Amino acid sequence: MIIITQPAVTEEQIRQIVARLEDFGLEAHVSRGDSRVTVGVSGPEELARNQPLASLPGVEAIVPLAKPYKLAAKSARRAASTVDICGVSIGSKAAVAVISGPCSVESREQILSIARLVKDSGARLLRGGAFKPRTSPYSFQGLREEGLRFLAEARNETGLPVVTEIMDARDLPLIERYADCLQIGARNMQNFSLLRDVGRSHLPVLLKRGFSATLNELVMSAEYILNEGNANVLLCERGIRTFENATRYTLDLSAVPILKAKTHLPVLVDPTHGVGLREIVPQMALAAVAAGADAIMIEVHDSPEDAKSDGRQALFPETLSKLVPRLRAVANAIGRDL
Numbered sequence: 001m002i003i004i005t006q007p008a009v010t011e012e013q014i015r016q017i018v019a020r021l022e023d024f025g026l027e028a029h030v031s032r033g034d035s036r037v038t039v040g041v042s043g044p045e046e047l048a049r050n051q052p053l054a055s056l057p058g059v060e061a062i063v064p065l066a067k068p069y070k071l072a073a074k075s076a077r078r079a080a081s082t083v084d085i086c087g088v089s090i091g092s093k094a095a096v097a098v099i100s101g102p103c104s105v106e107s108r109e110q111i112l113s114i115a116r117l118v119k120d121s122g123a124r125l126l127r128g129g130a131f132k133p134r135t136s137p138y139s140f141q142g143l144r145e146e147g148l149r150f151l152a153e154a155r156n157e158t159g160l161p162v163v164t165e166i167m168d169a170r171d172l173p174l175i176e177r178y179a180d181c182l183q184i185g186a187r188n189m190q191n192f193s194l195l196r197d198v199g200r201s202h203l204p205v206l207l208k209r210g211f212s213a214t215l216n217e218l219v220m221s222a223e224y225i226l227n228e229g230n231a232n233v234l235l236c237e238r239g240i241r242t243f244e245n246a247t248r249y250t251l252d253l254s255a256v257p258i259l260k261a262k263t264h265l266p267v268l269v270d271p272t273h274g275v276g277l278r279e280i281v282p283q284m285a286l287a288a289v290a291a292g293a294d295a296i297m298i299e300v301h302d303s304p305e306d307a308k309s310d311g312r313q314a315l316f317p318e319t320l321s322k323l324v325p326r327l328r329a330v331a332n333a334i335g336r337d338l
């Protein structure tokens with residue numbers, strides 16, 4: 001790291017900065033420019049990072065040189081990684097996968113009939129929430145274990161692996177019994193104790209970007225999971241909060257190439273939550289495939305007007321069926337299968 005001093009730094013302050021670094025076991029290299037003095041720090045970057053150097057008198061800024069993440073970094077692997085969810089590979093050169101299903105599991109009949117439509121559309125994985133993170137405590141909270149049972153039944157019938165959200169680590173053993181991939185929702189992206197717990201699960205983890213989180217923060221959250229030993233992490237862009245209110249969130253498609261440059265992990269896009277309007281979900285899904293997404297998550301409902309959550313953004317099943325071949329055409333155009 002490099003310490004940049006204030007223009008008015010005194011020789012005494014520079015002496016103190018150097019002495020503090022040496023106390024920490026770090027080496028200081030002072031360079032005197034025309035208007036500034038900078039201090040290069042050598043020694044373990046992490047040791048330097050954990051010291052309260054920014055508050056030393058005369059210090060203006062600290063510029064870290066090494067990346068704060070290691071296991072998630074692209075440089076940690078020779079090639080991009082793929083994550084296997086019960087035989088469906090996601091990432092690297094694997095075919096682009098479509099993950100679809102309702103926002104919430106609402107009844108046995110509902111999830112079974114939607115799962116069949118999802119399967120027929122060509123999607124490869126089934127999604128559905130049994131534990132729902134709702135803004136209001138009075139809104140439908142999910143069917144919990146019963147919902148998980150219905151999801152597992154839908155998986156057994158269709159063969160589609162199941163992705164479902166975990167909100168509380170206490171539910172982990174239960175969810176592990178029924179699901180094939182754990183989803184960490186946007187609202188829990190920085191629930192670090194939950195991240196550590198899913199990091200010890202044998203199931204892959206689909207980690208959604210918090211709607212106020214930077215891409216580096218998303219990668220740091222993935223680092224928590226990887227650091228516990230779970231190598232099967234998928235990153236998911238799902239829209240961020242901006243001043244624009246024509247859409248529910250602003251889908252940040254530049255996240256795809258940027259995350260791929262930073263990490264070796266598969267990158268997914270959820271255009272449904274990203275825009276919140278079913279009319280424009282197909283266009284954004286196509287754009288996400290064009291941008292290089294490894295999988296696309298799309299909510300679908302056979303009767304969106306009756307949906308217990310997120311009906312406004314759910315595609316009608318026939319729209320999903322028409323969309324999948326178009327997604328395939330875009331994937332093929334950039335040299336990928338779907």
Ligand code: PEP
Nearest residue numbers: 103185186187208238273
């Ligand atoms: C969901 O997938 O239904 C969901 C709640 O997503 P997010 O966490 O991105 O809002």
Ligand code: MN
Nearest residue numbers: 103299309310
């Ligand atoms: Mn939803």
